[in-house]
Amino acid sequence: MKKDKPVEKIISELKERAKELNCIYSVQEILNKSESLQNESFNEIVNKIPPGFQYPEITSAKISCKKGEYLSKKFKSSPWVLEVDIKVQEEIVGSISVYYEKEMPQSFHGPLLKEEIRLMESISERIGLQLLHEQLKTVFETKQDSDNKAEWTVVVDMLAQTDPKLLVRLSRKMINYLCWTGVSEADKLLYEFSPLFKSTELFSGEVNKPYHNQEGTDIIKLSYDIFTLASKNIDQKEIISHIQKWTKEDRSGFLSEVLENPGSSLSDISSAVERYHHMAPGMMELTEARRKSFSIALIRRILTDQFEFIKIAKSNINIEDFNNLFHKTISPTISYGKLGGKSAGLFLADKILKKASSTKELLSNIKTPKTWYITSDGLLNFMSYNSLDEILEQKYKDIKQVQQEYPYVVHVFKNSLQPPHIVKGLLMALEDFGDKPLIVRSSSLLEDRIGSVFAGKYKSLFVANQGNKEERLKQLSEAISEVYASTFSPDPIEYRAAHNLLDFHEEMGILIQEVVGTKVGPYFLPAFAGLAFSRNQYRWSERIKTEDGLLRIVPGLGTRAVDRLKDDYPVLLSPGQPNLRANVSIDEILRYSPKFIDLINLESGSFETIAIDSLLKRYGKQYPMFSRVISVIKQDYIQPARPLGTDFNKDTFVVNFEGLVRRTDFMKQTKEILNSLEDIYGHPVDIEFAHDGTDFYLLQCRSQSHNDESSLVNIPENISNDKLIFSANKYISNGLIKNISHIVYVDPEEYSKLEEHEDLLEIGRIVGQLNQMLEKRKFILMGPGRWGSRGDIKLGVNVTYSEINNTAALIEIARKKNNYVPDLSFGTHFFQDLVEADIKYIPLYPDETNNVFNEGFLLQSANKLTTYIHEKERFSKIIKLIEINDVFKNNSLSIYMNSEVSKLVATIE
Numbered sequence: 050m051k052k053d054k055p056v057e058k059i060i061s062e063l064k065e066r067a068k069e070l071n072c073i074y075s076v077q078e079i080l081n082k083s084e085s086l087q088n089e090s091f092n093e094i095v096n097k098i099p100p101g102f103q104y105p106e107i108t109s110a111k112i113s114c115k116k117g118e119y120l121s122k123k124f125k126s127s128p129w130v131l132e133v134d135i136k137v138q139e140e141i142v143g144s145i146s147v148y149y150e151k152e153m154p155q156s157f158h159g160p161l162l163k164e165e166i167r168l169m170e171s172i173s174e175r176i177g178l179q180l181l182h183e184q185l186k187t188v189f190e191t192k193q194d195s196d197n198k199a200e201w202t203v204v205v206d207m208l209a210q211t212d213p214k215l216l217v218r219l220s221r222k223m224i225n226y227l228c229w230t231g232v233s234e235a236d237k238l239l240y241e242f243s244p245l246f247k248s249t250e251l252f253s254g255e256v257n258k259p260y261h262n263q264e265g266t267d268i269i270k271l272s273y274d275i276f277t278l279a280s281k282n283i284d285q286k287e288i289i290s291h292i293q294k295w296t297k298e299d300r301s302g303f304l305s306e307v308l309e310n311p312g313s314s315l316s317d318i319s320s321a322v323e324r325y326h327h328m329a330p331g332m333m334e335l336t337e338a339r340r341k342s343f344s345i346a347l348i349r350r351i352l353t354d355q356f357e358f359i360k361i362a363k364s365n366i367n368i369e370d371f372n373n374l375f376h377k378t379i380s381p382t383i384s385y386g387k388l389g390g391k392s393a394g395l396f397l398a399d400k401i402l403k404k405a406s407s408t409k410e411l412l413s414n415i416k417t418p419k420t421w422y423i424t425s426d427g428l429l430n431f432m433s434y435n436s437l438d439e440i441l442e443q444k445y446k447d448i449k450q451v452q453q454e455y456p457y458v459v460h461v462f463k464n465s466l467q468p469p470h471i472v473k474g475l476l477m478a479l480e481d482f483g484d485k486p487l488i489v490r491s492s493s494l495l496e497d498r499i500g501s502v503f504a505g506k507y508k509s510l511f512v513a514n515q516g517n518k519e520e521r522l523k524q525l526s527e528a529i530s531e532v533y534a535s536t537f538s539p540d541p542i543e544y545r546a547a548h549n550l551l552d553f554h555e556e557m558g559i560l561i562q563e564v565v566g567t568k569v570g571p572y573f574l575p576a577f578a579g580l581a582f583s584r585n586q587y588r589w590s591e592r593i594k595t596e597d598g599l600l601r602i603v604p605g606l607g608t609r610a611v612d613r614l615k616d617d618y619p620v621l622l623s624p625g626q627p628n629l630r631a632n633v634s635i636d637e638i639l640r641y642s643p644k645f646i647d648l649i650n651l652e653s654g655s656f657e658t659i660a661i662d663s664l665l666k667r668y669g670k671q672y673p674m675f676s677r678v679i680s681v682i683k684q685d686y687i688q689p690a691r692p693l694g695t696d697f698n699k700d701t702f703v704v705n706f707e708g709l710v711r712r713t714d715f716m717k718q719t720k721e722i723l724n725s726l727e728d729i730y731g732h733p734v735d736i737e738f739a740h741d742g743t744d745f746y747l748l749q750c751r752s753q754s755h756n757d758e759s760s761l762v763n764i765p766e767n768i769s770n771d772k773l774i775f776s777a778n779k780y781i782s783n784g785l786i787k788n789i790s791h792i793v794y795v796d797p798e799e800y801s802k803l804e805e806h807e808d809l810l811e812i813g814r815i816v817g818q819l820n821q822m823l824e825k826r827k828f829i830l831m832g833p834g835r836w837g838s839r840g841d842i843k844l845g846v847n848v849t850y851s852e853i854n855n856t857a858a859l860i861e862i863a864r865k866k867n868n869y870v871p872d873l874s875f876g877t878h879f880f881q882d883l884v885e886a887d888i889k890y891i892p893l894y895p896d897e898t899n900n901v902f903n904e905g906f907l908l909q910s911a912n913k914l915t916t917y918i919h920e921k922e923r924f925s926k927i928i929k930l931i932e933i934n935d936v937f938k939n940n941s942l943s944i945y946m947n948s949e950v951s952k953l954v955a956t957i958e
Contacts, residue, residue, distance in 0.1 A: 068100065068101050068102075068103075068105075069101050069164055069165070069168045071100070071101065072097055072098065072100060072101025072168060072172075073101075073168065073171055073172070075097040076094050076097055076098075076172050076175060077175060079093045079094055079097070080094075080175055080176070080179050083179070085183050086116065086176070086179055086180065086183070087116075088116070088117065088119070091112055091114075091116065091117070091119040092119055094112065094119075094172070094176070095110050095111065095112045095119045095120065095121045096110075096121050096122055098110035098121065098145070098147065098169075098172065099121055099147075101165075101168055102147065102165055102168075103162060103165070104149065104153060107149055107150040107151060107153075108147060108148070108149060108150075109121050109123070109124045109125050109126070109127075109147070109148040109150070110124075110145065110146065110147050110148070111124065111145070111146040111148070112135075112143065112144075112145050112146075112176075113143050113144050113146070114135060114142055114143030114144075114176075114180075115142060115143065124148075125148065125150050126148055127148045127149060127150055127151070129148060129149040129150075129151070129152055129153070130146055130147065130148045130149075131146070131147050131166070131169070132144050132145070132146045133145050133146075133166075133169040133170055133173045134173065135173045135176050135177050135180070136173070136174075136177050137177050137180050137181045137184065137211075138181065138211060138212040138214070138215065139214065140214075142177070142180060143176075144173075145169055145172060145173050145176075147165075147169060163316075181211065184210070184211045199280060199285060200285060200289055201276055201279075201280060201285060201288045201289060201292070202276075204289070204292055205272065205273060205276050209269055209272070209273075213268075213269060215296070215299060216269070216272050217268055217269075217272060218295075218299060219272075219292060219295050219296065219299075220268075220271070220272035220275045220276070222291070222295050223275050223276065223279055223288075223291065224238055224239050224275050225239075226291065227275075227278065227279060227282065227283075230282075232278065232282050234278055235278060238271065238274060238275055238278060241271055276288070294334055297334035298334055298335060298336060298339065301325070301335055301339065301343070303321060303324065304321050304322070304324075304325050304343060304368075305339075305342075305343070307321040308321070308343060308346035308347065308350065309346065313350075314383050314384055314385060315351075315375075315378070315380050315384040315385065315386065315424060316380075316382075316383070316384065318347070318350060318351070318375075319375040319378075322347070322368065322371050322372050322375060323372060323375070325368060325372075326369065326372040340367075340368065341363060343368050344363055344366055344367055344368055345359060345363050347366075347368060347371050348362045348363065348366060350387070351371060351374070351387060351388060352387060352388055352392070352393035352396065352397075353387060353389075353390060353393045353494070353498070354387075355498050355499065357499045358393060358397070358498070358499070361397065361729060361730055361731070362393075362397050365397060365400045365401050365404060365729065366396070366397060366400050370396075370400060374388075374396070374422075377420065377421045377422060377478075377481075378421070378422045378423075378424065379421060379422065379423045379424070379427070379471060379474030379475065379477075379478065380423070380424040380426070380427065380474075381424070381426060381427060381430040381468065381470060381471070382470050384424050384426055384427075385426060386424030386425040386426030386427065386556060386558065387424065387425050387494060387556070387558065388422050388424060388425070388492060388558050389425050389491075389492030389493050389494055389496060389556070389557070389558025389559075390492060390493060390494065390495065390496035390497035390498050390503075390751075391490060391491065391492035391493075391496050391497050391558075391560060391749060391751075392420075392422055392492040392558055392560055393492075393497070394497045394749065394750045394751045395417060395420075395560075395747065395748070395749055395750055397750070398726055398736070398747060398750035399417045399747065401725065401726060401729050402415050402722065402725060402726070402747070403415075405725045409721055409725065411714060411717060411718045411721040412718075412721060412722065412725065414744055414745065415718075415722065415744075415745055415746075415747055416744050416745065416746050416747070417746060417747050417748075418562045418563045418564070418565050418739075418746055418748065419481070419482065419562070419563040420560055420561065420562045420563070421474075421478040421481070421482075421560075421561040422492075422558065422559065422560060422561070423471065423474075423529070423558060423559035423561070424558060425492075425493070425494055425556030425557060425558040426556055427471060427557075427558070427559065428533050428536065428556055428557040429556060430468055430471070431465070431467060431468065431471070431530070431533060432533075434465075434466070434467075434468040435465035435466065437461065437462070437465065440458055440461075440537055443458070443537040443542065444537070444542050444545065444551055444555075445551070448539055448542065448543055448546075448851065451537070451538075451539045451542055452539045455534075455537065455538050455539060458534050458537050458538075459531060459534045461534075462530045462531065462533055462534035463527055463530050463531055463534070465530060466526075467526045467529065467530070472522070472526070475522060475525055475526065475529075476518070476522065478525075478561055479514075479518065479521055479522060479525065482514065482561075482563055484514055484515060484521070485514060485563045485564065486511065486512065486513055486514050486563075486564040486566075486573050486649045486651070487511070487512040487514045487525065487561055487562065487563060487564060488509060488510070488511050488512070488561075488562050488564050489509065489510045489511075489512060489525070489528040489529055489532055489559060489560070489561055490509040490532070490559070490560040490561075490562060491507030491508060491509060491532050491535065491536075491557060491558075491559070491560075492557070492558035492559060492560050493507060493536065493555055493556065493557045493558065494553075494554070494555055494556050494557075494558070495545070495550060495553060495555055497749075497751040497752075499732075499752045503541060503544060504754065504882065505611065505612075505879070505882075506535075506538075506540050506541040506544055507532065507535045507536065507538075507541060507557070508531060508532045508534075508535040509532070510528040510531060510532060511564065511606070511649055511656045512524045512525055512528050513573075513649055513650070513651060513653075513654035513655065515651055515654050516654070524654070525561070529559055529561075532557070532559060533557055533559075536555065536557045539849070539851060540849055540850055540851060543850065543851035543854070544850065544851075544882075547854055547886070562748070564606075564649065565578070565739035565740070565741050565746045565748070566606075566673075566739070566741055567673050567741055567742060568651070568671075569648075569664070569668045569671045569672055569673070570664075570667060570668040570671060571650055571651055571652045572648040572649065572650055572651065572657075572664070572668075573648065573649040573651055574604075574605040574606055574646070574647075574648035574649065575605065575606065575607075575673075575739040575740055575741050575742075575746075576604070576672070576673040576674040576675075576677075576678060576740050576741060576742040577602055577603065577604050577605070577674075577678055577706070577709075577739075577740050578602070578603060578605070578606055578607030578610060578737075578738060578739035578740065578748075579600060579601050579602035579603055579607055579610040579619065579737075579738060580600070580601045580607070580610050580611060580735060580736070580737055580738075581598065581599070581600050581601075581624065581719050581722070581723055581735065581736050581738060582598055582599040582600075582723075582733070582734075582735045582753055583596070583598050583723040583724070583726070583727045583733045583734050583735070583753060584596060584598065584599075584733040584753055585597055585598055585599040585623060586782055586884070587780050587781075587782055587890070588623075588780075588948065589621070589629075589631040589779065589780060590626070590629045591949075591951060592626060592629055593623050593625070593626050593629055594625065594626075596625065597623045597624065597625025597626045598623060598624040598625055598719075598720060598723050599621065599622075599623060599624075600620075600621065600622040600623070600624055600716075600719065601619040601620075601621060602619060602620050602622060602706060603619045603620070603643050603646070603647075603704075604643055604646050604661060604678055604704050605646035605647050605648050606646075606647040606648060606649075606656075606739075607737060607738075607739060607748075608647045609643065609645070609646075609647050609658075611737070612879075617643055617644050617645050618641045618642065618643060619643060620642065620643065620704065620705060620706050622706070622710065622716070624716050624717075624719045624720035624723065625720055627710045627716040628710070635685075635686070635687060638687060638703060638705055639682070639703055642703045642704050642705055643661065643704045644660060644661060644662075645658050645659065645660055645661060646658070646659060646660075646661045646664060648664075661702070661704060662702065665679070665697050665702055666697055666698055669695070669697030670697065673741060673742025673743075674709075674740070674742040675690060675695070676689060676690045676691060676692045676695070676708050677689070677706065677708035677709040677712065677713060677715075678704060678706060678708070678709065679702045679703065679704055679705075679708075680702065680703050680704075680705050680707050680708070681695070681700050681701070681702060682700075682701040682702065682703055687703060687705065687707070688707075689707045689708035689711070689712070690702065690708070715740075715745075718745060719738075719745075722736065722745075722747070723736070726750060730752065732752060732753075733752070733753035734750060734751065734752060734753050735750075735751060735752075735753040735754075736748075736749060736750045737749035737750075754884040761783055761947055761948075761949055762783070762784070762785045762945050762946065762947055763945075763947075764945050764947055764950065764952050764953075764954055765945060765954060765956060765958075768954065768956045770903075771903075771906075772937070772956050772957040772958070773901050773903060773954060773955070773956055774901075774903045774906055774907075774942065774955040774956065774957065775860075775893055775895070775900075775901055775902050775903060775954075775955045776899075776900055776901040776902075776952070776953060776954045776955070777891065777892070777893055777894070777900060777952075777953040778899060778900065778951050778952055778953070779892075779894070779951060780892050781946050781947065781948050781951050781952065781953050782889065782890075782946055782948055783946055783947060783948045783949075784889055784944075784946045785943070785944070785945055785946065786829075786857050786858055786889060786943065786944040787941070787943045788827065788941045788943075789827060789828060789829055789857060789933065789941055789942035789943070789944070790824065790827045790828065790932065790933055790934065790941055790942075791823055791827065791828035791829075791913075791930060791931065791932055791933065792828065792829055792831060792907070792929075792930075792931040792933070792942065793816065793819055793823075793828060793829070793830045793831065793832075793856075793928065793929075793930055794831045794832070794907050794928070794929040794930075794931060795812060795816070795830075795831065795832030795833060795846055795927060795928055795929075796907075796908070796926070796927055796928075796929065797832070797833035797834075797862055797864050798864075799926050799927040800812065800832070800833050800846075800927055801833070801843070803843075803927070806842075808924075809842045809843065809847060810842070810847055811924065812846055812847070812924065812927060812928065813842075813846050813847035813848045813852060814852075815914075815918060815921055815924060815928055816830065816832075816846060816848055816852055816853065816928070817848060817849075817851070817852030817853075818917075818918055819917065819918070819930065820852050820853055820854065820855050820856065821855070822917050822918075823855065823917075825855040826855065826856075826857045827857065828855075828856055828857065829856055829857050829858040829859075829860060829942070829944075830853060830856045830858070830859050830860065831860040831862060831893075831907075832845070832846050832860070832861070832862065833845060833846070833861070833862055833864065834846075834861060834862075834863070835861065836848055836853065836859055836861060836879075837849065837850075837853070837879045845861070850879070850882045853888070854882070854886055854888075856888055857888065857889065858888060858889040858890070858891055858944060859883060859888055859889070859890050859891070860891045860892075860893055861890075861891070861892050861893065862893045862895065862902075863892065863893065863894050863895070863896075864895060864896060889944070889946070891944075891946075891953065901954075906936070907929065907931070908929075910929070910931045910935070910936050911931070911932070911935055911936070912925050912929045912930060912931070913930040913931070913932050913935070914928055914929065914930045916930075917930060933957065937957045940957050940958060941957070941958070942955060942956070942957060943955070943956055943957075943958050944956075
């Protein structure tokens with residue numbers, strides 16, 4: 050049987066680790082039995098080094114220090130050498146060198162593995178500690194009269210001999226402390242330490258010459274003077290306490306050096322954080338200021354440099370939080386990337402909720418899925434490795450050219466290879482995930498930032514993660530490549546241009562998450578999933594307040610909650626008013642309930658959509674939490690399904706989550722999550738979540754897209770019939786739109802008569818052309834059903850965000866006779882685009898009582914379509930372009946909206 054190559058590779062790597070550990074163990078044994086390092090000890094150590102490397106037969110080692118130079122047996126010098134310093138208290142006292150007799154294949158650093166470099170560093174650190182031990186022993190042996198001295202004197206004597214630099218740093222802290230506590234004699238010593246302290250030049254204004262250092266000062270003597278002064282004004286125990294505290298704080302210098310150096314790579318930072326993590330709790334102590342400084346540096350360097358995010362995160366994310374994060378991060382060999390906006394948002398939200406759970410019981414069991422990350426510069430590394438650098442120029446091309454070339458970009462990316470170092474990281478991730486289904490999600494630098502969320506602009510792809518290791522690696526790699534390609538798709542480029550972000554240096558991070566769910570027959574899916582918003586901008590009841598929030602919830606995977614669909618609906622709920630449903634009558638509940646479910650077929654390895662009824666009939670008993678998700682339809686009423694006694698073959702079901710709302714704490718828990726996050730963020734938030742039937746999983750968190758809540762406007766009265774174009778009385782927000790010069794009207798009746806798919810697509814393209822030609826925010830779009838929906842375009846005009854982004858309002862017309870029903874798509878990616886762009890969304894129900902719809906004006910007004918687009922005359926019956934001034938001289942259209950009275954009117958004035 051042919052062996053699995055990745056498994057062989059892992060076994061080989063484990064053998065290398067065993068050799069390295071054995072080498073460390075042998076060196077430590079020699080050090081443990083040595084009172085002091087003499088020639089014999091050094092000779093033993095230098096001969097233990099070569100067997101710890103991957104090519105021991107051609108490896109030689111050399112140790113150089115003040116005690117001499119020591120060579121391994123059969124030592125051979127060569128040009129292929131790596132040298133590591135031996136340090137005692139940051140002072141270089143020697144070195145360890147490893148030589149290869151001949152050139153070997155390239156690895157992390159020349160022919161050496163990353164682990165071999167760490168091995169050398171570990172040996173040098175142990176030798177340095179042993180040499181320090183010998184120095185300290187000498188100090189104590191020579192201080193036989195130390196018992197007769199003050200304890201602080203012994204400490205200062207020891208530091209003067211072993212680490213004078215540390216003594217100077219401690220002295221500086223002590224003199225500052227004495228000055229702050231009002232010791233008058235300290236001013237003189239501070240002046241000797243820093244002559245600028247009382248320089249008149251420093252305070253009298255800027256001068257164009259450098260300040261002079263104090264020359265001829267004996268710093269060590271000055272240090273003794275400072276501590277002598279301290280002993281006269283402070284209790285000895287307090288002096289020792291300060292020395293201990295400041296020494297512990299000083300040990301964090303290595304972390305400060307790495308974090309403040311812009312040239313530090315991700316590997317450097319990871320190593321420093323891990324070293325900090327493994328230091329004994331009593332060995333290091335940070336002031337609150339230094340701890341905050343380190344946390345902010347890590348947030349800025351690893352997560353995002355957006356000021357608004359850092360302001361929130363600095364009080365909720367600690368240094369220790371990053372250690373586990375680094376263990377799950379995949380990056381190029383030398384990386385300076387970040388994790389991206391989506392990763393940063395989820396990481397912060399998780400920490401906020403964990404912190405809040407100590408006082409809020411409902412938050413105690415909130416989880417996040419197992420996640421691995423690829424840093425944002427992984428995209429650039431991928432493109433460089435495959436010579437795709439010219440694609441970076443796509444964002445500056447004409448948008449039509451971007452649209453034409455995007456399929457080619459996807460093809461090229463999917464047929465390119467991931468760099469070897471990334472592949473190695475992906476194999477480790479696959480080992481960790483096992484065969485659980487995965488989702489590969491975008492996490493670009495610009496994504497989920499405050500003010501630009503990029504909702505749905507980049508791809509997220511499900512991976513079944515089934516088969517052998519090579520097959521699973523191929524699935525994962527291709528999904529990552531396709532998400533990378535989506536960076537150069539038309540929608541995000543158009544979005545960036547609209548938000549003046551085109552020149553921003555964009556990079557694409559990746560989240561690889563375990564899909565939340567359980568196995569149901571051959572399928573994998575969560576019990577339910579969806580979106581939750583802390584603010585509800587389109588209330589279906591006057592009793593619902595904006596702060597009551599909004600839930601879009603669906604059975605199975607959450608994809609059907611974030612997209613506009615052809616003939617299906619999510620369930621809309623308000624966490625703050627769970628009993629006020631959007632649909633109340635049985636007919637409404639049945640019509641507007643989910644009929645289909647998205648899931649992963651583990652047998653075919655594909656993402657699928659199937660009818661809920663068929664799933665329940667075959668696997669209803671396996672469905673997690675089914676009695677909370679579905680209800681049974683009786684003759685004249687609906688009741689939640691029972692855990693026992695439900696007949697999945699005979700009963701008829703509807704998905705309405707009645708059991709979830711009435712019999713669990715889910716709604717309270719969701720409201721608590723939203724409130725807790727909004728309190729810390731200081732503004733509205735939205736989250737994505739999934740539930741496996743047992744636990745609530747947070748999948749995403751970001752600032753909620755919103756436009757400034759408009760003040761209430763008075764609705765005009767006594768409008769003449771010829772000037773009242775339309776009115777509405779439900780799902781009304783606040784606002785006033787004035788000076789509309791054009792109406793783009795897609796006639797629902799004529800649109801329904803189109804039979805050719807290409808003609809339906811052409812309607813969307815014509816709308817897109819008009820969107821570019823008409824003055825921004827001076828026109829409105831009106832048309833049937835669901836604009837921009839995923840699926841059957843017979844039910845709504847097929848457009849993307851870039852084809853409607855200049856309109857002042859998008860108006861969806863629901864005519865009963867053609868089954869055109871608005872989606873009420875509050876919360877979808879499409880809807881968030883409208884909100885961000887300050888485009889008002891208005892659903893119209895012309896056939897309902899008390900609503901006005903002036904169809905005569907819309908159909909009989911002159912059509913200016915061919916004036917703008919000459920070659921589209923055959924579509925002039927379907928698309929009308931109405932110039933208001935052409936019908937009503939010196940007039941324009943205004944739309945008045947008032948949510949308090951649930952009323953909207955569009956009038957000529």
